[in-house]
Amino acid sequence: MENIDSTYLAKLQDHYAENGVLPPYSTIMGIVGMKSKSPVAALVARLKLQGYLESTPEKRLKPGRRFFERPIFDSVRAGFPSPAGDANHDTLTIDEFLVSHPSSTVLVNVKGDSMIDAGILPGDTVIVEKRAVANVGDxxxxxxxxxxxxxxxxxxKNGYVLIPANPAYPVIRPKGDMEIFGIVVGQFRKYK
Amino acid sequence: MENIDSTYLAKLQDHYAENGVLPPYSTIMGIVGMKSKSPVAALVARLKLQGYLESTPEKRLKPGRRFFERPIFDSVRAGFPSPAGDANHDTLTIDEFLVSHPSSTVLVNVKGDSMIDAGILPGDTVIVEKRAVANVGDxxxxxxxxxxxxxxxxxxKNGYVLIPANPAYPVIRPKGDMEIFGIVVGQFRKYK
DNA sequence: ACAATAATGGAACGAACGTTCTATTGTCAA
DNA sequence: TTGACAATAGAACGTTCGTTCCATTATTGT
Structure with a gap:
């Protein structure tokens, strides 16, 4: 992608993050610094070709699959990335990365600290695939x-148990069958 | 809220989740089963009053502050989706929750274990807003x-330092100015 | 059952839309 | 410098928009 198109795309992504919708061409003019809808139409066509934008049946713009890609760096490379989207960067789409089966996935808030030594803190959210069967170690x-x-x-030897990751909590040995709601496939936390 | 309005709102939320935009009134008619834009306008007015919808400057609909309130599981309560606490995040996508300023946000893979006591493990990914200025404690x-x-x-007293969250690592006291690449606003991890 | 009110359907209207076209300006290579 | 091509600005146009109005239907209370 051309650098200038990356800049325009980033402005659209910011607008979307702030407003929850993409604006009409006349507003996009102002956002990207163009004075006519013609070059906006040309930009939109380019971004559509690359999967960043799509049109709704009502001819409005909507985010394409790639709209939510984010650049990702390996932390051992302090590379001085240019913010205006160096096209050579790897990218990652957080929701696609963390959620494999949306229809069977729910988010669950973590309230306690029984898994703190496994890096799961109170206030975190875990991503849970609803399944009644799990493997040891899950x-x-x-x-x-x-x-x-x-x-x-x-x-x-007497059956399945639930192991905490915090020495302050005991291993749980349920009497009778254990009911599994789902398996945890991911976790996230927000700081600010 | 009236139950019928909840049903209409849920249909709009589903449409938004699937398309990333809210449609014009004429399309909302079809979605909620109305045959005229008048009752759609009345529904929109009610949902605006309650904070679920807002209008853009271009008179399009956009999600209001409460649009993303959806029942999610609270981990201290079993099995039945019930509203989580007031201050809890609600989100249609994880990206939306974690990324506020896409144009200045990058992801960084975590390689070491110097922050392990803060719940950041090797292999995690952190979400970084590129800024050269940070506050103590960030x-x-x-x-x-x-x-x-x-x-x-x-x-x-001699200046800024970098504090690990693992006793095996020393506090880093850079000579000269410290270069801040960005502040960490979030974190995520995948298990499977 | 009847009256009052609320909700819905359909029509109308000025504004804004996305799309297309042409002229002008900008860029690049020889 | 010049010519070819690309990009942009501005205008035009048929379509759709959000809003409003009025008539009809549905609902509610007495």
Whole structure:
């Protein structure tokens, strides 16, 4: 992608992040610094070709699949990336990366600190695929005493157990069958 | 809110989740099962009053502050989706939740374990807003010896320092000015 | 059952839309 | 410098928009 198109795309991404919609061409003119809808139409056509924008049936613009790509750096390369989207950067789309099966995936807030040594803090959100079957070693959401609990699934000779990652909490050995709500496939946290 | 309005709102939320935009009134008619734009206008007025919808300067609809309120699971309560606490995030996409300023945001892979006690593990990805100025206490990506390093920004009498969250690592006291690449606004991890 | 009110359907209208065209300006290569 | 091509500005146009109005239907209370 040309550098100038990256700059225009970034301005559209900011507008979308702030407003939740993409504007009409006449407004895009102002956003990208053009004085006519003609070059906006040309820009839109280029961005459509590359998967960043699409049109709705009503001829409005909507984000394309690539609209939410974000540049990603390897932390051992302090590279001085140019912000206006060096086209050679790797990119990652967070939702596509974290959510494989949207129809069976839910987000669950983490309330306690029983998994703190595994890097899961209170206030984090975990991404849960709803499944009743899990493997030993999986992070799972189980239902104990009608409450969700997040633990690692373990196995002892008497059956399955739930292992915390915090020495202040005991291993849970449920009587009877253990109910698994789902397996944890991801986690995220916001600082600001 | 009236139950019927909740149903209409849910249909609009689904449309938005799928398309990334809200449609014009004529399309909303079809979505909610009305045959005229008049009752759509009345519905929109009600939803605006309650903070679910807003208008753009171009008279298009955009999500209001409350549009993203959706039931999500709260981990202390079992099994049935119920509204989480007031201050909880709600989001249609994780990207939307974590990325506020796309044009200045990049992702950085975490390689070391110097922040392990802060719940940031090797292999995690952090979301970085590129800024040269940070506050004490912020998680920052700094550039030391031409490499990225992730630490908490601290202050000593001789200047700013970089504080790890792992006792195996020393506080870093850069000679001369410290170069801040950006501040860390979020983090995510994938398990499977 | 009847009256009052609310909700909906359909029509109308000025404004804005996306698209296309032409003229002008800008860029690049010889 | 000149010519060819690309990019942009400005104008035009048929379509669609959001808004408003009025008539009809639905709902509610007495």
């Amino acid at each position: 992070l799972v959401i189980a239902i104990i005493d009608n409450e969700f609990t997040l633990k690692t699934l373990g196995k002892e | 998680l920052v990506i700094a550039i030391i010896d031409n490499e990225f390093t992730l630490k908490t920004l601290g202050k000593e």
